[in-house]
Amino acid sequence: MQTTILYIGRDTEITTVMARLLNARSEWKGICVCSDDEAISICREQHIDLVLLGNGINAGCEKALREKLTKIKPGVKIIQHYGGGSGLLYGEIMTALN
Amino acid sequence: MSQFILHKANTRGHANHGWLNAHHSFSFANYYNPERMHFGVLRVLNDDLIDGGMGFGTHPHDNMEIITIPLAGAIAHKDSMGNSAVIKNGEIQVMSAGTGVSHSEFNANADEQLNLLQIWLFPNKKNVTPRYDQQTLDVEARHNNFQQILSPNTDDAGVWIHQDAWFSLGKFDAGFETEYKIKKAGNGVYAFVISGEVTINGQVLGKRDGLGVWDTDSISFKANTADAEVLLMDVPMELN
Numbered sequence: 001m002q003t004t005i006l007y008i009g010r011d012t013e014i015t016t017v018m019a020r021l022l023n024a025r026s027e028w029k030g031i032c033v034c035s036d037d038e039a040i041s042i043c044r045e046q047h048i049d050l051v052l053l054g055n056g057i058n059a060g061c062e063k064a065l066r067e068k069l070t071k072i073k074p075g076v077k078i079i080q081h082y083g084g085g086s087g088l089l090y091g092e093i094m095t096a097l098n
Numbered sequence: 099m100s101q102f103i104l105h106k107a108n109t110r111g112h113a114n115h116g117w118l119n120a121h122h123s124f125s126f127a128n129y130y131n132p133e134r135m136h137f138g139v140l141r142v143l144n145d146d147l148i149d150g151g152m153g154f155g156t157h158p159h160d161n162m163e164i165i166t167i168p169l170a171g172a173i174a175h176k177d178s179m180g181n182s183a184v185i186k187n188g189e190i191q192v193m194s195a196g197t198g199v200s201h202s203e204f205n206a207n208a209d210e211q212l213n214l215l216q217i218w219l220f221p222n223k224k225n226v227t228p229r230y231d232q233q234t235l236d237v238e239a240r241h242n243n244f245q246q247i248l249s250p251n252t253d254d255a256g257v258w259i260h261q262d263a264w265f266s267l268g269k270f271d272a273g274f275e276t277e278y279k280i281k282k283a284g285n286g287v288y289a290f291v292i293s294g295e296v297t298i299n300g301q302v303l304g305k306r307d308g309l310g311v312w313d314t315d316s317i318s319f320k321a322n323t324a325d326a327e328v329l330l331m332d333v334p335m336e337l338n
C-alpha cells in the first residue's frame with residue numbers, strides 16, 4: 001500500500017526535487033506544493049499519511065498550517081523536513097512512519 | 099555521571115557507487131539505522147572517497163549547517179550564491195543552507211582521489227539567509243593541540259555557523275595527554291578519529307571510530323600512536 005506524503009515548501013526548485021524523490025519510490029506517493037492554500041485544499045480532498053514542512057515557511061505560517069491540517073486530518077503526522085530533498089529524507093520518513 | 103556511545107568504524111553505513119565510496123556514521127540516503135539518527139544536533143558525518151573528476155552535480159539544500167573538511171585532495175564547489183572555489187586539505191568550508199541554496203561539488207583533480215568529511219548540523223534557527231565561507235587553517239597550530247576550526251561566533255577562531263557548536267582538530271604525538279573542556283553546558287562531544295589510535299575517557303579508538311560523550315564538563319584524551327589525528331565536535335544535545 002502506498003504512503004501518501006504531502007510536502008509544503010517555498011522554493012520551487014526544492015519542491016520539484018522533492019516530487020521527483022518521493023515519487024521515485026513505488027511505496028510512496030508524493031504531492032509537493034509551494035502554497036499553503038493548495039496544501040489545505042489537497043488535505044481536504046485526499047488521503048494523506050504524512051506532511052513534510054519544507055524550507056521558507058515562517059513560524060506564523062507553520063503554526064497556522066499545523067492547526068488547519070490537524071483539524072482537517074486529526075492524527076496526521078506533520079514533521080519538519082531538513083536538508084531540501086537530501087540524504088535525510090528516507091530516514092525522516094521511516095522514523096515518522098514507524 | 100557521563101554517558102557515552104561508541105561507533106566503531108566497521109559499523110558505519112557503507113555505500114559504494116563506484117566513483118563514490120561513502121561511509122556514514124549516521125543514517126543517510128539509503129542507510130537507515132534507527133539507532134544511528136543523530137548525536138544531539140550532529141545529524142550527518144559522511145566520510146567520502148571520490149574518484150578523480152567525479153562528484154555531485156547541482157542539487158539543493160535547505161535548513162542545514164553543512165561543513166566540509168577535505169582530508170586528501172581538493173574539492174571544486176559552485177553555488178547559487180555565486181561562489182566558485184576550490185577547497186583543499188588544510189582548509190574548511192561552511193554553508194548555511196537556510197531558505198535554500200543549490201550547489202555542485204566535484205573532485206577538483208582528475209588524477210587524484212578526494213577524501214572528505216561532510217558534516218551536517220541542525221541549525222539553531224530555521225530559514226536564515228544562505229551564506230558561504232571557507233578558511234585556510236594553520237595546520238601547524240594543531241600539533242599537540244585541539245585547534246578550534248568552527249564556532250558560533252563571527253569573531254572567534256575558524257568559521258562560524260548558526261548553532262552553538264565548536265569543532266576542533268588536533269594532531270598528536272604518541273603519549274600526548276590532555277583534557278578537553280566542553281564549551282557550553284548541555285553540549286556533548288563527538289570525537290572522530292581521522293588517523294592513529296587514541297584513548298578518550300578510557301575508550302580505545304582506532305581510525306574512523308567515533309565516540310559520543312555527554313552529561314560531562316570535559317573529556318580526557320591520550321594519543322596512543324604517532325600522528326594520531328582527531329576531530330572533536332562539541333554540539334548541543336538538545337534539538338531546537
